[in-house]
Amino acid sequence: MAAAPVAAGSGAGRGRRSAATVAAWGGWGGRPRPGNILLQLRQGQLTGRGLVRAVQFTETFLTERDKQSKWSGIPQLLLKLHTTSHLHSDFVECQNILKEISPLLSMEAMAFVTEERKLTQETTYPNTYIFDLFGGVDLLVEILMRPTISIRGQKLKISDEMSKDCLSILYNTCVCTEGVTKRLAEKNDFVIFLFTLMTSKKTFLQTATLIEDILGVKKEMIRLDEVPNLSSLVSNFDQQQLANFCRILAVTISEMDTGNDDKHTLLAKNAQQKKSLSLGPSAAEINQAALLSIPGFVERLCKLATRKVSESTGTASFLQELEEWYTWLDNALVLDALMRVANEESEHNPGASEENGLPHTSARTQLPQSMKIMHEIMYKLEVLYVLCVLLMGRQRNQVHRMIAEFKLIPGLNNLFDKLIWRKHSASALVLHGHNQNCDCSPDITLKIQFLRLLQSFSDHHENKYLLLNNQELNELSAISLKANIPEVEAVLNTDRSLVCDGKRGLLTRLLQVMKKEPAESSFRFWQARAVESFLRGTTSYADQMFLLKRGLLEHILYCIVDSECKSRDVLQSYFDLLGELMKFNVDAFKRFNKYINTDAKFQVFLKQINSSLVDSNMLVRCVTLSLDRFENQVDMKVAEVLSECRLLAYISQVPTQMSFLFRLINIIHVQTLTQENVSCLNTSLVILMLARRKDRLPLYLRLLQRMEHSKKYPGFLLNNFHNLLRFWQQHYLHKDKDSTCLENSSCISFSYWKETVSILLNPDRQSPSALVSYIEEPYMDIDRDFTEE
Numbered sequence: 001m002a003a004a005p006v007a008a009g010s011g012a013g014r015g016r017r018s019a020a021t022v023a024a025w026g027g028w029g030g031r032p033r034p035g036n037i038l039l040q041l042r043q044g045q046l047t048g049r050g051l052v053r054a055v056q057f058t059e060t061f062l063t064e065r066d067k068q069s070k071w072s073g074i075p076q077l078l079l080k081l082h083t084t085s086h087l088h089s090d091f092v093e094c095q096n097i098l099k100e101i102s103p104l105l106s107m108e109a110m111a112f113v114t115e116e117r118k119l120t121q122e123t124t125y126p127n128t129y130i131f132d133l134f135g136g137v138d139l140l141v142e143i144l145m146r147p148t149i150s151i152r153g154q155k156l157k158i159s160d161e162m163s164k165d166c167l168s169i170l171y172n173t174c175v176c177t178e179g180v181t182k183r184l185a186e187k188n189d190f191v192i193f194l195f196t197l198m199t200s201k202k203t204f205l206q207t208a209t210l211i212e213d214i215l216g217v218k219k220e221m222i223r224l225d226e227v228p229n230l231s232s233l234v235s236n237f238d239q240q241q242l243a244n245f246c247r248i249l250a251v252t253i254s255e256m257d258t259g260n261d262d263k264h265t266l267l268a269k270n271a272q273q274k275k276s277l278s279l280g281p282s283a284a285e286i287n288q289a290a291l292l293s294i295p296g297f298v299e300r301l302c303k304l305a306t307r308k309v310s311e312s313t314g315t316a317s318f319l320q321e322l323e324e325w326y327t328w329l330d331n332a333l334v335l336d337a338l339m340r341v342a343n344e345e346s347e348h349n350p351g352a353s354e355e356n357g358l359p360h361t362s363a364r365t366q367l368p369q370s371m372k373i374m375h376e377i378m379y380k381l382e383v384l385y386v387l388c389v390l391l392m393g394r395q396r397n398q399v400h401r402m403i404a405e406f407k408l409i410p411g412l413n414n415l416f417d418k419l420i421w422r423k424h425s426a427s428a429l430v431l432h433g434h435n436q437n438c439d440c441s442p443d444i445t446l447k448i449q450f451l452r453l454l455q456s457f458s459d460h461h462e463n464k465y466l467l468l469n470n471q472e473l474n475e476l477s478a479i480s481l482k483a484n485i486p487e488v489e490a491v492l493n494t495d496r497s498l499v500c501d502g503k504r505g506l507l508t509r510l511l512q513v514m515k516k517e518p519a520e521s522s523f524r525f526w527q528a529r530a531v532e533s534f535l536r537g538t539t540s541y542a543d544q545m546f547l548l549k550r551g552l553l554e555h556i557l558y559c560i561v562d563s564e565c566k567s568r569d570v571l572q573s574y575f576d577l578l579g580e581l582m583k584f585n586v587d588a589f590k591r592f593n594k595y596i597n598t599d600a601k602f603q604v605f606l607k608q609i610n611s612s613l614v615d616s617n618m619l620v621r622c623v624t625l626s627l628d629r630f631e632n633q634v635d636m637k638v639a640e641v642l643s644e645c646r647l648l649a650y651i652s653q654v655p656t657q658m659s660f661l662f663r664l665i666n667i668i669h670v671q672t673l674t675q676e677n678v679s680c681l682n683t684s685l686v687i688l689m690l691a692r693r694k695d696r697l698p699l700y701l702r703l704l705q706r707m708e709h710s711k712k713y714p715g716f717l718l719n720n721f722h723n724l725l726r727f728w729q730q731h732y733l734h735k736d737k738d739s740t741c742l743e744n745s746s747c748i749s750f751s752y753w754k755e756t757v758s759i760l761l762n763p764d765r766q767s768p769s770a771l772v773s774y775i776e777e778p779y780m781d782i783d784r785d786f787t788e789e
């Protein structure tokens with residue numbers, strides 16, 4: 001327990017000193033040892049024992065040491081702050097002391113987030129460090145939480161101004177001093193209490209910024225259902241506050257450690273899912289449910305996401321807008337951005353300056369509008385992220401219905417040209433230390449978040465047709481009518497009052513910018529993913545033709561072949577999109593053959609496919625499935641394509657199929673299977689299922705055995721495949737969604753998938769279709785446990 005305070009000049013203080021104070025002085029009447037106090041305070045901070053606060057020293061002692069150590073009087077101020085912040089205080093003097101402390105720390109915080117950071121990041125920030133070391137952080141937490149204490153049935157109150165000062169000082173200390181944010185994150189009651197401070201507009205921004213930093217380092221996710229009166233708190237936010245609040249929500253509704261979701265092994269994911277089932281819903285799922293239970297929450301998010309810049313409520317004054325914008329940018333240097341915009345205008349208007357050195361009035365009057373646009377972009381970033389996460393959560397269908405009802409998609413369509421995909425101006429504001437083309441700039445991040453939302457919205461959901469306008473929906477109907485095929489039921493069921501308006505729908509606008517995108521643009525990956533999600537699920541001829549008529553196939557082939565794209569991520573997304581676009585579609589294969597019209601072009605295309613089967617295997621699967629269907633059709637148009645198309649002729653060769661099969665099995669193992677590469681296993685199964693249909697499964701297994709022997713490693717491939725198929729059974733037979741996806745994408749019933757795997761795993765060595773029949777006894781190794789190595 002901390003020693004009792006020793007007040008300067010008190011009789012008790014002169015007669016008795018705490019053991020800690022004596023030790024700090026080096027004994028009775030001794031002189032202070034240089035560095036000894038800071039060392040002991042640091043030790044006390046770590047252990048919670050000994051010296052932990054300024055109140056354990058006399059003011060005389062602190063003043064004497066301050067002369068030597070140059071502590072800027074911070075320990076003495078903390079001593080006074082403790083004395084004036086007792087339960088029965090009126091807090092007037094307390095607030096005055098905070099006003100003295102605040103500028104001492106804010107200067108260091110400003111240095112930390114400005115250009116000076118480069119020069120000072122190797123050094124400490126003495127004021128914030130001393131403030132924390134002498135117990136300032138804990139003292140401010142106690143002061144802020146005074147309203148939670150009741151005296152004789154009445155709760156204590158502190159002014160919003162004082163709360164604001166405390167929050168600002170805490171935030172500045174977190175910025176400059178390592179470990180402070182983590183310590184605050186461990187105080188769960190304090191974190192929950194902070195949410196209650198957002199009820200006041202005066203303290204909202206400071207509170208939201210501090211909470212965001214704390215939640216960013218908190219080991220365990222906070223539960224929103226523990227926040228007192230969450231529903232009324234959120235419902236009373238104005239639109240600007242709600243947008244800011246979305247920054248906090250982004251941390252509370254996302255599953256922890258999902259940054260590299262595709263890179264996590266399926267073994268680890270399955271183990272985690274089993275654990276989660278026994279534990280019940282995760283904190284993120286509970287938080288999503290809590291938000292969705294708030295009346296009007298999703299509707300307000302949709303309004304925020306789709307409002308135009310002119311509709312956003314302006315701030316009362318330039319200084320207020322500046323302060324709020326700076327809060328948004330965090331360490332993105334608002335001053336640099338302001339000066340650059342002003343300087344650029346000065347260069348265009350030389351001599352247009354005032355006596356005080358500020359740019360001409362026109363620059364200052366334009367500046368708030370630039371800030372307003374950036375404000376709106378950064379608001380929308382967070383709002384779109386929250387909507388995207390909710391769309392992927394357990395209540396996906398509920399969120400889908402609400403998003404459709406509140407016209408999010410047509411609203412985003414109206415913003416597409418003027419805000420989302422707007423042209424950059426010369427003075428476009430970007431984050432400090434970055435440029436307009438950097439993935440971290442707000443403009444870039446908004447585009448990527450927008451594309452991720454479209455991907456989540458379209459993926460395996462009939463609401464995807466809201467991305468079109470009425471004329472485009474009519475075009476889909478006309479395509480089906482001309483092809484003499486039934487119209488897609490989801491198109492017929494689409495509520496025409498909820499679709500995009502204007503000359504072009506959102507999907508068509510996306511295709512237009514996609515075709516104009518520079519070769520090495522990072523957007524290509526996300527654009528392709530968003531368009532591919534529109535095609536996913538049960539193959540729709542009308543959907544494919546809609547995109548083919550807009551030149552999408554030729555654009556993809558240009559990127560793969562003519563521009564010889566080098567980015568693996570972009571190539572994978574383009575191969576996946578090409579596969580969905582061409583699957584079972586004779587017209588698409590005709591267009592492919594027309595574009596890839598020379599052997600040289602075809603060899604470049606094959607080189608790209610073979611350079612990484614993890615990236616291209618979905619295309620291989622789609623072409624293999626299409627070949628099988630075409631071979632079973634009696635149609636002159638199909639026969640013509642079969643005889644002329646280089647790609648179909650190439651895939652039809654057994655040596656080609658065996659080469660793909662061998663490599664697909666060889667590049668994956670149970671321990672390395674992820675959501676990204678498990679498609680290689682399913683593609684190998686598609687090749688073998690189609691072989692089984694033709695009674696050629698034993699032939700393919702015998703050829704694999706020969707290929708093993710030719711590589712001088714008998715058994716290594718088939719043992720690996722056996723283990724992979726055992727894992728496949730464990731993984732897919734308990735996941736309805738995955739099995740449905742396999743069935744829809746391949747047009748092969750899931751029962752046939754299961755039967756084929758069972759036949760391959762048959763333990764009878766006499767069975768001609770069982771893997772074990774082709775593994776010689778000395779090389780048999782099929783009973784491995786599936787554990788992470």
